[in-house]
Amino acid sequence: MTTGKELGVAVIGAGYWGPNLARNFRSSDDWELRAICDLDLDRARRVAGEHVAVTTALDEVLARDDIDAIAIATPARTHQAVALPALEAGKHVLVExxxxxxxxxxxxxxxxxxxxxxxxxxxxxxxxxPAVLKIRELIAAGSLGDILFIDSVRINLGLIQPDVDVFWDLAPHDLSILDFILPGGLRPTGVAAHGADPLHAGRPCVGYLTLPFGDGALAHIHVNWLSPTKIRQMVIGGTRRTLVWDDLNPQQPLSVYDRGVDLAGQSTGGTDRSDATISYRLGDTWAPALPHREALGQMVTEFASSIREGRASRTDGESGLRVLSVLEATAASVRADGAFSQVEREPDLRGKVSAA
Structure with missing residues (x-):
């Protein structure tokens, strides 16, 4: 069912993100879009176009033998309720x-x-x-050296979500990127987070999230629904070089700086460098060339490849869990007025849930 031909897929949810998934499945050589499922039948028809079935009933989709996988583009609170019966029906699952x-x-x-x-x-x-794939490549090759800090800013004006706060809306992007680019994935020792609700919307609209790592590195994420300017920027500092990613700069999204601080002439032993001589390194700046490819097109290709090859995808369920564990620790820290909160658990290979 999963080799030598196009895979059949159904998109569940035809709202904000579903049309983007449907478009990329439709244009992929690996997939045939066979159904759109949404509670709003007219909206489903607008997304489906010709020769694609539309329905309001998930059971109808899951009963079809010609559908190998489903893509869930519904609110997060419904993901489990849709994914579990799909998996029980033998369908592979992609989740927004x-x-x-x-x-x-x-x-x-x-x-x-x-x-x-x-x-x-x-x-x-x-x-x-292409930008994040290049960042991962540079870190893996040691071009930046050991990672010392990561500073990420993701701010804009709206949209204020009715069911989640700014952390759950925006921070998953940054957390999933960190999980993807850092060797060993997203494994902070804990979380300290502060959130503010100056509009009295009932949930944080501005948030600051600090993630210390066991090797002394530190990540900081700023998310904001209230900024009149839109910024999408990440700075990754290493012992050899520093990288700046500006996602809103189409001409030069990545810049690598051969600049930094070196400690030399250390007069004390061990890790105490208080007497070290500080020198500043000022080298060249260069911009890696990046191909022009749509990320969602690459994602649906990876989904098909992982199914056909019987392997975990680059962004598998475990990576999604690591992001969730940080989000839950963030919520606990916000409730405790910024107190440090432990990042809890993830399932082991036997399927049980154990402490990290």
Whole structure:
């Protein structure tokens, strides 16, 4: 059913993100879009176009033998309720970020997919952009050296979501990127987060998130629904070079700076460098060339490849869980007025949930 021909897929949800998924499945050589499922039948018809079935009933989609996989583009609170019956029906599953509305629900989804040898993939779209793929490549090659800090800003004016706060809306992008580019994935020692609700919207609209890592590195993420200017920027500082990614600069999204601080002439032993001589390195700046490819097109190709090859995808269910674990720790920290919160658990290979 999954080799030598196009795979059949149905998109569940025809709202904001569903049309983008449908368009990329339709244009892919690996897939045939066979159904759109949405509670609003007229909206489903507008997305489906010709020769694609539309329905309001998930059961109808899951009963079809010609559908190998489903792509879920519904609110996070519904992801588990849609994904579990799909996995039980033998369908591979792609899920819009975040993977679920809680770590526990995400863990159930991961466990169900593992028990059935099915692909569960998180749609962490940024991880398929040429810029993020190049960042991952540079870090893996040691071009930046050991990572010292990451500073990420994702701010804009709206849209204020009715069901989630700014952390759950915007931070999954940055967290999934960190999980993708850092060796070993997203494994901070904990989280300290502060959120503000100056509009009295009932949920944080401005947020600051700090993630310390065990090797002394530190990541900081700023998310904001209230900024009159839109900024999408990440600075990654290493012992050798520093990289700046400006996602809103189409001409030069990546810049690599051979600049930094060196410590020399250390007079004390061990790790105490208080007496070290500080010198500043001022070298060249260069901009890596990037191909022009749509991230969603690469993502649906990876989804098909992981199914055909019987392997985990680049952004598998476990990566989605690591993001969820940080989001839950963030919520706990915000409730505790910024107190440090431990990042809890992830399922082991046997499908049980254990402490990290």
């Amino acid at each position: 970020k975040p993977l679920a509305d809680s770590f526990a629900h995400g863990a159930q989804m991961v466990r169900s997919a593992r028990e059935r040898d099915l692909v569960l993939m998180a749609d962490h779209t940024y991880c398929y952009t």
